[in-house]
Amino acid sequence: MEVRRDMRGRMAKWCASLALTLLAGRAAAQAPGDIVDEVVVRGPEKTLPSTVQAYSRIDPGDELSYEELDKVERRLVATGLFQEVKVRTEPTGPNRVRLILEVEDKASWVVAPTFALSSANVGGGLLYAENNLWGRSKKFGTAVQVSTAESGVFAGYLDPNLFGQPQLRLSVEGQLRSDRVDEYDPGAGQEDPEVVRRTRINSASIATEFGVMLFERVRAAVKYRLMSVDAKSPDPQEEVTTPAFSIGPSQRDASLRLMVGIDTRQNLHAVMEGLNLEASYEVSNPGVWSDFRYRRYGLLYRHGLRLFDEHNLVLRAEASAGVDLPFHQELVLGGNSLRGFVHRQFRGDTRLSFTAEYHFPLFTIRSLSFRGVGFSDTGLMAWRDLPDDGVLRDVNGRVVRGYLPDSQSGLRGSTLAQGLGAGLRLYLRNIVLPLVGVDAAYGVNSGEFRFYLVAGVSPT
Incomplete structure (x- = not known):
């Protein structure tokens, strides 16, 4: 009997203790x-x-x-x-x-060389960047670049903490730029794509963007861009010498871009986490002080997933469509935007793209981390509906796009291309240093290997 009483007493005490523990835990959770x-x-x-x-x-x-x-x-x-x-x-x-x-x-400023090495675009320049002006996290950067495809001078200012409020963001940027725009024979299966027409376009632009972040996840922004654009006569040594763009006095291109979306991304040292979903609409017409009339729509998905503490899976998908896009505003793919292919090899007014990258640590020497990356780039480029005579004119009859003679619209003329590859990234923890990377990519369509080097920030 005494043993039973003792067991019942111990059981009662254990139950009471468990009940008190659960109640305390619940109270702590609700406190x-x-x-x-x-x-x-x-x-x-x-x-x-x-x-x-x-x-x-x-x-x-x-x-x-x-x-x-x-x-x-x-x-x-x-x-x-x-x-x-x-x-x-x-x-x-x-x-x-x-x-x-x-x-x-971190050390907040850097003076560094910049490099660009990819098919059809080789060059370099010099960059100065300050990441923490006046100790208030304001950012300023200026760069000079000379390359075979894109040369220019860039300057930009970013305030991600406007009026001391991280929810408000303001940027201003300007550039002088000279582009050598090459157009290639259609198709992604060419081992060495042939340039059919080469056009030089010079431009000067200034743009400002104001953004608002609500609840640390909903972002909205408005951007206004003003550009002066001047196209030169096509290179007479190439196959096609009819102009891709009206030759004459420089023209004013202004646009207003509206964007709204969800953005929870955070760059935590070398790892990017979070989700970004956004929709955008850009319009250019006399109402925004432009000599052009065109529209552009976009949907963007970006997602960073942290795996095994320091591993990172980064996904990116985009859908873009333009209406009456002039030559200098067309959508492009190739080079760093579609590795395994020539810089800006594919052009169109409709673009679908998907990129998956898997980043992983290799080794660290003091504050310098070496990380590997494996990637897959896929892109679809097309013209939706080309004019019967192959020329797009504005309301004043001016030519804003002369298409190549063999251009085709719809799925019949579309190009689907894929590149696979691997690369190396360098990350310096104690200094604000632009990303340094090298990639080797295999073009599945063409069977060609191409290499890409980017060091620093390009004016583009």
């Missing part, structure tokens, strides 16, 4: 977070404490949970300003804490 009395920033040598706190999105009086601490750390890492970030709290009273933000700045 409100601590109240922040103070936000303290430690460690930055250049970045202003107010900038660090603005990116944390935490102010005195806010409620802070353990889950929110992890979000704060990710927000600070995703700025790209810091090589080290630590976020913790100190108690200041019952259910009250002090938030400590410890950060270590």
